[in-house]
Amino acid sequence: MIKVKRVYDPLEKDDGIRILVGRLWPRGIRRSQIDVWLKDVAPSDELRRWYNHEPDKWEEFKRRYFEELSRNPKVEILLQLIKKGNNVTLLYASKSPYNNAVALKEYLEKVLKV
Template sequence: MIKLKRVYEELSPEDGYRILTERLWPRGVSKERANLDKWMKGVAPSHELRKWFDHDHEKWDEFKDRYRKELFGSEAVQELIDIIKEEESITFVFASKDEKHNSTVLLKEFIEQLLSD
């Protein structure tokens, strides 16, 4: 249902509605190049959590727990779910080099679980 894509990858018609899920704008990418439909800073980890994690894989499990707590009951998450229900195709766009250990991967899992309940 929800696809993931790095902001540095080429745009594709299959992307559908593109949502940047980062709190900070990706380095070296113009708004034209990013070609986003929406930038949702509110679904990204807080500045404090992002700085604490600092892409340290040893903190991954704790980061997952802390981030889920931030997402639970968030108005931004509800807005995101409303968008997903309206669109045929959704792609969460992220900047991280690590395509497996980043907040957007967790966000996708969190949203898909909410939608399946």
């Protein structure tokens, strides 16, 4: 199962493996709160700056991000964790509901045909 939640939300028993998928480490978060940091699956700096969490760019952002992900070998780490039956929680720091963790979950579910 793939979940998405803000890194500042409380830990829950069913979070499973907590994976930070942002390029930057969030303020005030201890390393013990995160199991894995996969900053390499975050959008490129160029794409992140272009998008700037503007909701009207959401669909184009996802298209470009999915293209980046399709060429990114680090995505395989996530896929293997999920295929093993592990609960995985993708963590993000943004206040916006239009963020890369939400898009990444959608991408992973398409690849896995969930």
